Amino acid sequence: MKRREMNVRLTELLGDGMRDKKAYYKEWYVKNRERLIAKARAWELAHPEETREKKRRWQTENRESQKQNRLTYAKSEKGAACYARYRQTDAYKSIAKRKRDHYRDTLHDCYVRRVMAQRLGIKGSELPQTLVDAQRELMKLKRELMNAKL
Amino acid sequence: MQNCDELRKELAKTFAALKSGEIKPSEAAELANLAGKMIGSAKVQVEYFALRKESPRIKWLEAEE
Numbered sequence: 454m455k456r457r458e459m460n461v462r463l464t465e466l467l468g469d470g471m472r473d474k475k476a477y478y479k480e481w482y483v484k485n486r487e488r489l490i491a492k493a494r495a496w497e498l499a500h501p502e503e504t505r506e507k508k509r510r511w512q513t514e515n516r517e518s519q520k521q522n523r524l525t526y527a528k529s530e531k532g533a534a535c536y537a538r539y540r541q542t543d544a545y546k547s548i549a550k551r552k553r554d555h556y557r558d559t560l561h562d563c564y565v566r567r568v569m570a571q572r573l574g575i576k577g578s579e580l581p582q583t584l585v586d587a588q589r590e591l592m593k594l595k596r597e598l599m600n601a602k603l
Numbered sequence: 604m605q606n607c608d609e610l611r612k613e614l615a616k617t618f619a620a621l622k623s624g625e626i627k628p629s630e631a632a633e634l635a636n637l638a639g640k641m642i643g644s645a646k647v648q649v650e651y652f653a654l655r656k657e658s659p660r661i662k663w664l665e666a667e668e
Contacts, residue, residue, distance in 0.1 A: 579649070580646070581661075583666050584645055584646065587611040590614035591638050594614055598621070598632055598635060
């Protein structure tokens with residue numbers, strides 16, 4: 454069927470009140486939503502590699518906006534309450550501890566900065582990177598000396 | 604030792620030497636102590652300027668080009 458014929462047929466079917474394609478599509482989508490979702494899901498299951506690639510691409514393209522959305526939600530009243538509840542859970546506590554331990558063991562920037570700023574009137578983030586790097590080497594050396602003593 | 608970067612390199616060398624047994628732990632401890640003093644004094648300098656809301660160039664803290 455040619456496009457023009459299709460349009461004529463569509464207009465006949467839809468009548469005068471539904472000529473607006475956008476409105477028509479909206480209504481059509483609501484009617485067929487479940488079927489479309491199932492179809493898309495079936496395609497995803499049939500093409501796992503393409504799906505993974507598609508999702509990875511989407512993540513890369515939307516990383517910043519996703520981060521922004523998370524921050525906006527965390528700052529909202531509902532989000533803040535939700536995160537506060539989450540921080541009370543054992544799951545969160547164990548993850549946080551594992552992260553802290555990892556930062557301490559690998560002498561991560563955030564750990565070194567925190568240690569350096571413990572008795573200072575400024576934040577760790579205000580310390581210059583060169584100084585932080587030197588402090589990291591010093592900590593490594595001190596740890597080695599401690600191990601040698603034991 | 605002209606700047607912080609050189610101090611870091613020196614500390615890394617000391618660490619490697621200690622690991623391989625080229626220097627004694629007591630010697631390395633002295634170097635670590637001295638380096639700690641140098642870093643501490645630089646830290647105080649940074650804090651001083653930050654609290655005065657000044658940001659002068661501190662040559663010793665600048666990395667090598």
